[in-house]
Amino acid sequence: MADQETVKPGDVTRRVGVEVIRARGVDVEKLIKMLVANAAAEFASTYYYYTILRMNLAGYEDYKEICEDARLEDRAHWELIVPRIYELGGNLPNDLKAFHDQAGCVAAKLPDPPTVVNILTLLLESERCAIRSWSAVCDMTFGKDPRTYDLASRILNEEIEHEAWFIELLAHERDGKSIPSGHFRRGEPGEAPYSKNRGFYNP
Amino acid sequence: MNDSEKSQLVFRVHLVTPFGEYELDVNGNQHLWDAAQMAGISLPAICHQGRCLTCAGQLLEPGEFDSSDARSYYPQDREAGFILLCTAKARSNLRIRTHMQTEMRMHRQKLGLPAPYA
Numbered sequence: 001m002a003d004q005e006t007v008k009p010g011d012v013t014r015r016v017g018v019e020v021i022r023a024r025g026v027d028v029e030k031l032i033k034m035l036v037a038n039a040a041a042e043f044a045s046t047y048y049y050y051t052i053l054r055m056n057l058a059g060y061e062d063y064k065e066i067c068e069d070a071r072l073e074d075r076a077h078w079e080l081i082v083p084r085i086y087e088l089g090g091n092l093p094n095d096l097k098a099f100h101d102q103a104g105c106v107a108a109k110l111p112d113p114p115t116v117v118n119i120l121t122l123l124l125e126s127e128r129c130a131i132r133s134w135s136a137v138c139d140m141t142f143g144k145d146p147r148t149y150d151l152a153s154r155i156l157n158e159e160i161e162h163e164a165w166f167i168e169l170l171a172h173e174r175d176g177k178s179i180p181s182g183h184f185r186r187g188e189p190g191e192a193p194y195s196k197n198r199g200f201y202n203p
Numbered sequence: 204m205n206d207s208e209k210s211q212l213v214f215r216v217h218l219v220t221p222f223g224e225y226e227l228d229v230n231g232n233q234h235l236w237d238a239a240q241m242a243g244i245s246l247p248a249i250c251h252q253g254r255c256l257t258c259a260g261q262l263l264e265p266g267e268f269d270s271s272d273a274r275s276y277y278p279q280d281r282e283a284g285f286i287l288l289c290t291a292k293a294r295s296n297l298r299i300r301t302h303m304q305t306e307m308r309m310h311r312q313k314l315g316l317p318a319p320y321a
Binding site for chain 2: 030033034037040101102103104105106125128129132133136
């Protein structure tokens, strides 16, 4: 294997865990940039701003709870992916603004006016961007980097569920239509059944 | 003619891609990336918000376009001829080189502007 040629016994400057995926065709430097951008989106574009959105869903306690689930699960995604960035030899910018600016998705800033429909629309489009971003990572790593693929696909599973929730809520609130998400419950807020590696809800 | 009237027109868009050149008619109310996709031309994109720069192109000759749907687009981008195809709408006939994400990120970095995935 290629890594046996490039990583000598006792060498701590290179990683077999990186060289094997490079040998399989992963552009590791590009992958690190994508993971940093996605981590920035999870932390800065969503987790931080979803906190504000949740605060502004006054009177819609059910929506507030679902926003809280999405908020905490996005934080779980951040926690899940950051170690992988360092494992691959990358790092996070030592400057929060620089980190924020690398996010591949638009910051979910409180809309003006902050109506429930505007907030749900923003939440929906944020989740859609996350689906696209994590799908891109899955495409880059499928069949080549099983560890990153596994992490990204766990995150993607939850982002897809989040989109379904906000479609259901927005269709109900804005259009008076029923478009079920197909999901019945989360447990405690931020359960993150995929990205926290708990058993799936499958009675 | 105001912008609203232009949005009702159809424009001729010439795309220069790494895998060939294409001509397509695009409605003024249609995003260029969507028009290309409908014509069977697959262009790169991730966020579809006018943010991540994956869909970037560059004008090959002067032309008009509406970039107001892009969530992160700067006057300096327009001055340099960069266009985010996922959120841009034609306001004149256009000639565009696609697959310019690397160049647009370098342009942003030089100016100290946000450059996701850079």
